[in-house]
Amino acid sequence: MASQEPKTASDMVKMRRSRNLLIVGLVFALAGLFYLVTILKMGLAT
Amino acid sequence: MSVSIQNTFLGKPAKIAPADLVSNGSAGDFFALLKPRVMSLVIFTSFAAMYLADGTMHPALFIISLFAIAAGAGASGAINQWYDRDIDAVMRRTKNRPIPSGKIAPAEALALGIVISVLSVLLLSLSANLLAGGLLAFTIFFYAVIYSVWLKRSTPQNIVIGGAAGAFPPMVGWAAMTGTISLDSIVLFALIFFWTPPHFWALALVKNDDYTRASIPMLPVVAGKPETRKQILIYSVILAPLGVVPSLTGLVSPIYGVIAMLMGGVFLYQAVRLYRSGSDVHAMGLFKFSILYLFVLFATMIADRFLAQMIGWVV
Numbered sequence: 001m002a003s004q005e006p007k008t009a010s011d012m013v014k015m016r017r018s019r020n021l022l023i024v025g026l027v028f029a030l031a032g033l034f035y036l037v038t039i040l041k042m043g044l045a046t
Numbered sequence: 047m048s049v050s051i052q053n054t055f056l057g058k059p060a061k062i063a064p065a066d067l068v069s070n071g072s073a074g075d076f077f078a079l080l081k082p083r084v085m086s087l088v089i090f091t092s093f094a095a096m097y098l099a100d101g102t103m104h105p106a107l108f109i110i111s112l113f114a115i116a117a118g119a120g121a122s123g124a125i126n127q128w129y130d131r132d133i134d135a136v137m138r139r140t141k142n143r144p145i146p147s148g149k150i151a152p153a154e155a156l157a158l159g160i161v162i163s164v165l166s167v168l169l170l171s172l173s174a175n176l177l178a179g180g181l182l183a184f185t186i187f188f189y190a191v192i193y194s195v196w197l198k199r200s201t202p203q204n205i206v207i208g209g210a211a212g213a214f215p216p217m218v219g220w221a222a223m224t225g226t227i228s229l230d231s232i233v234l235f236a237l238i239f240f241w242t243p244p245h246f247w248a249l250a251l252v253k254n255d256d257y258t259r260a261s262i263p264m265l266p267v268v269a270g271k272p273e274t275r276k277q278i279l280i281y282s283v284i285l286a287p288l289g290v291v292p293s294l295t296g297l298v299s300p301i302y303g304v305i306a307m308l309m310g311g312v313f314l315y316q317a318v319r320l321y322r323s324g325s326d327v328h329a330m331g332l333f334k335f336s337i338l339y340l341f342v343l344f345a346t347m348i349a350d351r352f353l354a355q356m357i358g359w360v361v
Contacts, residue, residue: 006070015070022073030165033110037173040104 071150079127079144079155080120080162087212087340088119092219094344095234098297098351101223107173111222114170115215117162118182122211124159125190128152130198133260139253159190174222181221185214199261202268205250209242210235230297237292240285241340244278244317248333251275252326275321278332282317286310289343298350305346309339 006012092115096108103111127134127145135146144150163186171179193208201207213235220231250257250264251274257264266274289310293303316335320328 012070019073034169034172037107037110037169040107041172044104 069149069151069154071144071154075144075149076158079124079150079158081123081127082120084123084212085116085120088215089116090341091234091238091344092116092215094348095216095219095231096223097348098230099220099223099228101225103174103223110173111170111178112219114166114173115182115218115222118166118170118186118218119215121159121162121166122186122189124155124162125186126194128155128159129190129194131155133199133262137253137256137260139256163190170218170222175225177225177227178218178222181214181218181227185211185218188214200263202263202265204263205246205265206243209239209246212242213238230292230295233288233291233295233297237285237288237343238340240281240288241336243281244285244313245333245336245340247274247278248320248329248336251320251329252333271324275324279317279321282314286314289339292347298347299354302343302346302350306343309342313339 006015089112093112096103096112127143130140131145131152134140134143140146145152145155163183167179167183167186170182189208189211193204193211197204197208216234216238217227217231220234221227247265250266251271254264254266254271258267265277269277286307287310289306290303292298293300293306313332313335316328316332320332
């Protein structure tokens with residue numbers, strides 16, 4: 001995936017917004033992963 | 047980036063972060079920051095160790111643990127690229143990396159490296175055990191600080207000592223499965239540890255000008271090419287028999303031992319040929335073969351155990 005240079009200020013804001021949304025998605029995915037690990041470990045312990 | 051714009055935060059105008067703090071790098075650029083090729087090697091060797099270790103783990107936890115180890119390796123790669131951005135910019139081999147090419151801001155790379163480091167250690171500690179998490183934390187510290195910050199720019203032994211960072215992942219994987227550090231995991235560590243110097247020095251012989259330009263004291267730069275070829279030969283003499291050891295400790299069958307012996311023989315032949323000729327073609331040949339060597343050895347160990355488990359094939 002090649003990086004793109006924004007041509008205008010609004011392009012830059014759009015790019016950063018989409019990247020921020022990606023980061024939010026990754027944070028949620030990670031939270032889900034930690035949750036899954038906890039559930040699995042609790043399940044194995046009982 | 048000289049774009050001057052304003053955005054708003056809680057209704058107040060605020061200047062957007064400057065480009066040295068926030069870049070416009072794509073997801074692919076950030077992924078490249080994690081050194082995916084190194085990560086793939088880490089995943090492969092860790093998987094082999096986890097598969098060979100006598101332990102049980104829920105399949106999902108197995109995959110998550112492997113993911114955590116790979117993420118830790120990637121994080122240390124990001125910190126390494128952040129620290130090495132000055133020398134990466136002057137080396138042909140590395141000038142297109144995300145930071146020197148301006149795709150990612152240094153501060154972002156460092157932040158990404160630190161955040162993923164912490165998360166990967168926490169995740170592995172939770173999915174496997176504290177020993178594995180602690181070993182992963184030490185591995186990240188070893189690569190990012192001991193190797194990148196200290197050894198790489200100060201001694202021609204940088205690759206020898208720093209090679210431990212690449213050798214730790216199988217030990218981390220083993221610890222994740224068993225909660226211990228056994229002789230077998232130390233053998234896997236030693237295998238990669240002694241493989242690293244001839245692998246990198248063969249490349250350094252070919253890329254000598256690059257390292258000289260960046261003032262990195264690689265062995266060929268400091269001690270010269272003949273001494274480097276001699277050191278490659280010495281390490282190859284140690285590596286060839288060491289590759290056979292997993293079959294002698296009973297970790298895998300003698301069939302693996304035979305394959306390791308053959309591969310070690312070819313490795314040694316290539317090292318002798320390079321020692322005698324001093325040719326860059328032979329150096330590149332050894333470099334490429336060293337990658338195949340490590341892949342074949344670990345793949346054979348996995349296949350050996352798989353066959354033994356599946357069809358009860360014990361030699």
